[in-house]
Amino acid sequence: MWVVVHVCAGLAIAAVVKQPLWLVAVLAVGSHVVLDVVPHWDYTVSRNPVPWGWVDILASCALVIVCLVAVHMPWWLVLMGPLAAAPDFDVLVGTIRGDEARHWFPSHWRSFPHGKASPVPGLATQGAIVALCIAAVIAGRPY
Numbered sequence: 001m002w003v004v005v006h007v008c009a010g011l012a013i014a015a016v017v018k019q020p021l022w023l024v025a026v027l028a029v030g031s032h033v034v035l036d037v038v039p040h041w042d043y044t045v046s047r048n049p050v051p052w053g054w055v056d057i058l059a060s061c062a063l064v065i066v067c068l069v070a071v072h073m074p075w076w077l078v079l080m081g082p083l084a085a086a087p088d089f090d091v092l093v094g095t096i097r098g099d100e101a102r103h104w105f106p107s108h109w110r111s112f113p114h115g116k117a118s119p120v121p122g123l124a125t126q127g128a129i130v131a132l133c134i135a136a137v138i139a140g141r142p143y
Protein backbone atom coordinates (compact mmCIF):
# COMPACT_ATOMS: atom_id res chain seq x y z
CA MET A 1 0.00 0.00 0.00
CA TRP A 2 1.29 3.46 -0.85
CA VAL A 3 2.54 5.57 2.08
CA VAL A 4 0.06 8.35 1.30
CA VAL A 5 -2.85 5.92 1.74
CA HIS A 6 -1.57 4.92 5.18
CA VAL A 7 -1.16 8.62 6.07
CA CYS A 8 -4.76 9.29 4.95
CA ALA A 9 -6.04 6.39 7.04
CA GLY A 10 -4.21 7.63 10.14
CA LEU A 11 -5.60 11.14 9.62
CA ALA A 12 -9.13 9.79 9.15
CA ILE A 13 -8.94 7.66 12.30
CA ALA A 14 -7.60 10.66 14.25
CA ALA A 15 -10.33 12.95 12.90
CA VAL A 16 -13.14 10.55 13.79
CA VAL A 17 -11.91 8.94 17.05
CA LYS A 18 -9.97 11.95 18.46
CA GLN A 19 -9.53 10.60 22.03
CA PRO A 20 -7.96 8.98 23.93
CA LEU A 21 -4.78 9.57 21.98
CA TRP A 22 -3.29 6.16 22.91
CA LEU A 23 -6.31 4.48 21.29
CA VAL A 24 -6.01 6.65 18.19
CA ALA A 25 -2.31 5.66 17.96
CA VAL A 26 -3.09 1.93 18.31
CA LEU A 27 -5.84 2.14 15.67
CA ALA A 28 -3.56 4.14 13.33
CA VAL A 29 -0.78 1.54 13.48
CA GLY A 30 -3.37 -1.27 13.30
CA SER A 31 -4.83 0.28 10.15
CA HIS A 32 -1.47 -0.36 8.46
CA VAL A 33 -1.94 -4.12 8.86
CA VAL A 34 -5.56 -3.99 7.61
CA LEU A 35 -4.65 -1.88 4.55
CA ASP A 36 -1.74 -4.16 3.65
CA VAL A 37 -4.25 -7.02 3.30
CA VAL A 38 -6.44 -5.10 0.81
CA PRO A 39 -5.53 -6.01 -2.80
CA HIS A 40 -3.43 -3.12 -4.14
CA TRP A 41 -0.56 -2.28 -6.48
CA ASP A 42 2.79 -1.28 -4.99
CA TYR A 43 5.34 0.72 -7.02
CA THR A 44 8.06 -1.28 -5.28
CA VAL A 45 7.41 -3.97 -7.91
CA SER A 46 7.55 -1.48 -10.81
CA ARG A 47 10.53 -0.77 -13.08
CA ASN A 48 10.90 2.75 -11.63
CA PRO A 49 10.30 2.57 -7.88
CA VAL A 50 12.42 5.62 -6.96
CA PRO A 51 10.39 8.30 -8.85
CA TRP A 52 7.16 6.71 -7.61
CA GLY A 53 8.58 6.70 -4.11
CA TRP A 54 9.32 10.43 -4.33
CA VAL A 55 5.79 11.14 -5.58
CA ASP A 56 4.44 9.11 -2.67
CA ILE A 57 6.58 10.85 -0.03
CA LEU A 58 5.90 14.34 -1.43
CA ALA A 59 2.14 13.66 -1.57
CA SER A 60 2.27 12.42 2.03
CA CYS A 61 4.14 15.54 3.18
CA ALA A 62 1.71 17.79 1.27
CA LEU A 63 -1.24 16.05 2.91
CA VAL A 64 0.22 16.57 6.39
CA ILE A 65 0.91 20.25 5.66
CA VAL A 66 -2.63 20.76 4.30
CA CYS A 67 -4.12 19.20 7.45
CA LEU A 68 -2.00 21.44 9.67
CA VAL A 69 -2.26 24.72 7.77
CA ALA A 70 -5.55 24.63 5.83
CA VAL A 71 -7.71 22.17 7.76
CA HIS A 72 -6.36 23.32 11.17
CA MET A 73 -6.18 19.85 12.66
CA PRO A 74 -4.27 19.84 15.95
CA TRP A 75 -0.68 18.63 15.48
CA TRP A 76 -1.17 15.64 17.81
CA LEU A 77 -3.96 14.38 15.55
CA VAL A 78 -1.98 15.12 12.37
CA LEU A 79 0.89 13.09 13.84
CA MET A 80 -1.32 9.99 13.54
CA GLY A 81 -0.99 10.16 9.74
CA PRO A 82 2.80 9.66 9.71
CA LEU A 83 2.45 7.19 12.61
CA ALA A 84 0.09 5.00 10.52
CA ALA A 85 2.65 5.02 7.69
CA ALA A 86 5.74 4.61 9.91
CA PRO A 87 5.89 0.79 9.58
CA ASP A 88 6.82 1.31 5.91
CA PHE A 89 10.26 2.49 7.10
CA ASP A 90 10.69 -1.26 7.52
CA VAL A 91 10.32 -1.67 3.74
CA LEU A 92 12.59 1.32 3.01
CA VAL A 93 15.38 0.07 5.31
CA GLY A 94 15.09 -3.45 3.85
CA THR A 95 15.35 -2.05 0.31
CA ILE A 96 18.37 0.12 1.17
CA ARG A 97 20.09 -2.83 2.87
CA GLY A 98 19.25 -5.07 -0.08
CA ASP A 99 17.69 -7.48 2.38
CA GLU A 100 14.00 -7.49 1.51
CA ALA A 101 13.39 -10.79 3.28
CA ARG A 102 14.01 -9.51 6.81
CA HIS A 103 11.22 -7.27 8.08
CA TRP A 104 10.09 -6.58 11.64
CA PHE A 105 6.51 -5.42 10.96
CA PRO A 106 4.07 -8.38 10.71
CA SER A 107 2.23 -7.23 7.55
CA HIS A 108 5.60 -7.11 5.74
CA TRP A 109 6.57 -10.69 6.56
CA ARG A 110 6.59 -13.12 3.64
CA SER A 111 4.10 -15.35 5.49
CA PHE A 112 1.57 -12.49 5.78
CA PRO A 113 -1.31 -12.50 3.22
CA HIS A 114 -0.22 -9.22 1.56
CA GLY A 115 -2.87 -7.98 -0.89
CA LYS A 116 -1.79 -7.77 -4.54
CA ALA A 117 -3.53 -6.40 -7.64
CA SER A 118 -2.54 -5.24 -11.13
CA PRO A 119 -1.88 -1.48 -11.52
CA VAL A 120 -5.31 -0.18 -12.62
CA PRO A 121 -7.54 -1.90 -10.05
CA GLY A 122 -4.76 -1.69 -7.47
CA LEU A 123 -4.50 2.08 -7.84
CA ALA A 124 -8.29 2.55 -8.11
CA THR A 125 -8.74 0.74 -4.80
CA GLN A 126 -6.19 3.00 -3.13
CA GLY A 127 -7.82 6.09 -4.67
CA ALA A 128 -11.19 5.01 -3.28
CA ILE A 129 -9.66 4.51 0.19
CA VAL A 130 -8.08 7.99 0.01
CA ALA A 131 -11.45 9.51 -0.99
CA LEU A 132 -13.20 7.79 1.94
CA CYS A 133 -10.48 8.97 4.33
CA ILE A 134 -10.71 12.57 3.09
CA ALA A 135 -14.48 12.42 3.63
CA ALA A 136 -13.86 11.13 7.18
CA VAL A 137 -11.36 13.94 7.88
CA ILE A 138 -13.95 16.50 6.73
CA ALA A 139 -16.79 14.78 8.63
CA GLY A 140 -14.71 14.67 11.81
CA ARG A 141 -14.65 18.47 12.17
CA PRO A 142 -14.48 20.27 14.56
CA TYR A 143 -11.39 18.67 16.06
Ligand SMILES: [Zn+2]
Binding pocket: 001, 032, 036, 087, 088, 107, 108
Ligand atom coordinates in the same frame (compact mmCIF):
# COMPACT_ATOMS: atom_id res chain seq x y z
ZN1 LIG B 1 3.24 -1.61 4.76
